[in-house]
Amino acid sequence: MKPISSRAARRLSKKVARNATLTIGEIAARVESARIKDLSATVQARAKRILLSYLQTAQSHEMPLTDVLGEMASGQAAWRLGHAVRDEIMKNPPDVVGKAACAESCAFCCILKGGEGGLITAFEATQLHKALASQQGKPDGRDWHPDACASLDPETRTCRAYDARPMICRSFISTDAEACKKNAEGGKERGAGLLGNHLDYLVIHALCRAALKGVTMVHSYSLAAVTAGAVSGAEAGTTLATSRHKPSALAIACRDGAIAAGS
Numbered sequence: 001m002k003p004i005s006s007r008a009a010r011r012l013s014k015k016v017a018r019n020a021t022l023t024i025g026e027i028a029a030r031v032e033s034a035r036i037k038d039l040s041a042t043v044q045a046r047a048k049r050i051l052l053s054y055l056q057t058a059q060s061h062e063m064p065l066t067d068v069l070g071e072m073a074s075g076q077a078a079w080r081l082g083h084a085v086r087d088e089i090m091k092n093p094p095d096v097v098g099k100a101a102c103a104e105s106c107a108f109c110c111i112l113k114g115g116e117g118g119l120i121t122a123f124e125a126t127q128l129h130k131a132l133a134s135q136q137g138k139p140d141g142r143d144w145h146p147d148a149c150a151s152l153d154p155e156t157r158t159c160r161a162y163d164a165r166p167m168i169c170r171s172f173i174s175t176d177a178e179a180c181k182k183n184a185e186g187g188k189e190r191g192a193g194l195l196g197n198h199l200d201y202l203v204i205h206a207l208c209r210a211a212l213k214g215v216t217m218v219h220s221y222s223l224a225a226v227t228a229g230a231v232s233g234a235e236a237g238t239t240l241a242t243s244r245h246k247p248s249a250l251a252i253a254c255r256d257g258a259i260a261a262g263s
């Protein structure tokens with residue numbers, strides 16, 4: 001996965017220059033004092049530990065401040081740390097992993113209820129847009145089901161941007177494909193859900209936003225809108241601008257994720 005674009009890096013450099021006293025240590029202090037509304041102290045403390053260890057590593061490797069800020073603002077930091085947690089989970093996987101019904105071409109989870117499809121970061125949105133560049137104008141998932149993700153191949157029902165699929169797609173798992181099918185049509189069947197790394201990823205992204213307040217903006221985006229924009233041929237900048245969430249979406253996703261995880 002590539003770092004942020006050179007244009008975004010230049011914009012960030014200017015912002016860092018305006019905050020000339022900013023250091024990685026200061027960002028870490030901002031993370032420590034950050035508070036995410038309606039989220040338990042335990043969930044926040046866990047995500048803070050993970051993000052602070054990333055900042056410590058960045059500091060010990062003398063990573064440039066603009067790179068650190070760029071990764072935090074784009075969501076690349078949350079993505080990377082969410083993956084590291086997922087790798088840890090997989091070393092001693094919960095029962096649901098062994099019992100998973102997930103298989104190639106089983107794509108009821110790619111039917112995106114409410115047209116939203118879940119929250120993704122700028123980093124993930126950019127990667128998805130690039131991966132779907134060659135799919136413009138071709139039949140897409142919506143030719144199979146009107147609410148399906150535009151990244152889906154309507155014939156094979158496989159993801160056409162598999163290597164660039166976002167954290168929400170990598171974390172979703174189910175022990176019952178029939179339940180997924182019913183849920184895709186509005187049911188409330190049990191058996192499907194997100195692995196624990198997804199909540200960490202969301203809360204880390206929210207902490208990055210809180211820590212970078214006044215330095216740079218940290219956005220979130222709609223998965224469904226990004227994939228639809230990408231296959232329509234819209235440019236990346238336009239796709240991201242039209243897919244951007246309201247600021248409240250990230251806090252709501254954290255809160256809903258914590259409720260689903262029972263945390």
Ligand code: SF4
Nearest residue numbers: 102106108109174180
């Ligand atoms: S989450 Fe459900 S729909 Fe998606 S692959 Fe697994 S069983 Fe199939």
Ligand code: SF4
Nearest residue numbers: 110149151152159169
């Ligand atoms: S990005 Fe791929 S895996 Fe994720 S919902 Fe879309 S088609 Fe499914």
